[in-house]
Amino acid sequence: MFKNLRILILLMILLTVAGTTWLSRWQAQSWTRPQVVTLYPINAGGDAATDAYLDRLDESAFAGLEPYFREQAASFGLPLSQPMRFVLARRVRALPPSVPRDGGALSAISWSLRMRWWAWRETPPSSPKPDVRLYLLYHPVVPGTVLPHSTGLEKGRLGLVNVFAGRAQEGSNQVVIAHETLHTFGATDKYDLGSLMPRFPEGYADPRREPRLPQSQAELMAGRIPLREDQARIPGGLGETVVGAGTAVEIGWVK
Template sequence: MWKALRIALLLIVLATVALGAWRAQSRATSWINTLHVTIYPINADGRDATARHIAQLGPRDFEPIAEWLGSEAQRYGINTLKPIAITLAPPRQSLPPQPLRHPSAWEAIVWSLQMRYWAWRNDDSPGPRPDVRLFVQYHDPALQASVQHSVGLEKGLIGLANVFASRVDDGGNLMVIAHEMLHTVGATDKYDPATLMPRFPDGYADPDQRPATPQTRAEIMAGRIPLTPERADVPVSLRYVLVGPATAAEIGWLRTP
């Protein structure tokens, strides 16, 4: 009896969360009004160098994302005066729950609920509640050469991005943040998770190009520029990134790819 009751309560919680997420995501992807995004920086490794980098961040550091997305939206006929507005919140003082690299379906659900609860507990930034909340974990590149995989709750309007606390990596950081932001409004990955190579054709910026490689730009949800069938490089800035038709359809810019 108690097991059945616990299952029923869990189903009610999941249904309530799903309904709320669906309503919020529907509003966010209508693109009638500005999508308000707040970035919450986090010192992920506790190092002084990371803290100094975060202290130097300002709203202008993230404005290229808004400018890039506005330009891409115009290509698809989205006429919102300002498709997104980005606000920088004060640094968070606690770490969010960390996702598993290869979670089971149940583990992914549990982490999603834990992340939503943590985000609710740690969302005390001034001003109106944002549509999208991006928690960005900064890591000192002197300590590690790579960072954990970033995660965006698809249609959940919460993202967890891992980036480097280095000005040299600003361009790549912005691409990671933009990628996870689009995850929150319904975009899906367009690369092979085993090789990280962009999938053809949706993961190619210009799939009609012949020969198909080398490409000169990256599709945002593929994250890399295909140079050969076996090699792809991370773009140095959003200048070399675009939103492909499949992604545009997923986020509400196109009715069909």
């Protein structure tokens, strides 16, 4: 009797989790209203130069994102004039749990749970209500610095995005923000994890181009513009990227 009851309760929990996951995916990919992506700036290292940059930071640093997604969605015939709205929220002072480096499945699950708990506790209230929460970790501009890997989670619809605290870097920062945003809508990476080279054909902005290389733009989820078989460069701004057909299917722009 008790055993049956226990199984019934477990089954109900499982169904609720499955239902919530399905519902959040449906909400993310139905595109019946603009999706609100709220940005929370954080000073990752606590240095004074980054503080000064963040004190002056306003919406102009993110002004390219809304028109970019409007144009990209329109090119796939999405009948929604504004698919995304980006909102700059107050700064967050607490640091999120750092992303594990070992790449193991268990530590990834544990980090994802801790991250969602941290976000639930530390996110300041903002209006309109966010659909997606992106925590922007700002780092000082030091030549030669390689930023830690950014992460966007579809489950929980949040992301940790590493960016530079510099006006000159705002173009490339927006590319990283756009990339991680689409992860929260279910898009997958389209580059080779070992070499970081875009995968053909899905990671190419124009896979039908002849000759195939060099390409002039990057597919957003491939992240780089392929120049030669073994050479690619990081785009300087959203104008050098497009959302490819494979990504458009993954995020529900093309049914």
